[in-house]
Amino acid sequence: MSVFLLSLYVLIWPVIVAGVLFVLGRGLWHEIREAKREGRSLI
Numbered sequence: 001m002s003v004f005l006l007s008l009y010v011l012i013w014p015v016i017v018a019g020v021l022f023v024l025g026r027g028l029w030h031e032i033r034e035a036k037r038e039g040r041s042l043i
Helices: 003-038
Strands: none
């Protein structure tokens, strides 16, 4: 494996993790707002 491909592989993981965390955080934020609006507990 070339150094460029290995570097690209290592550097792409933070981007993937950031994307997953963004999607999970957005979903959680939506659930929190919906629970507050309905007056119910999140748990």
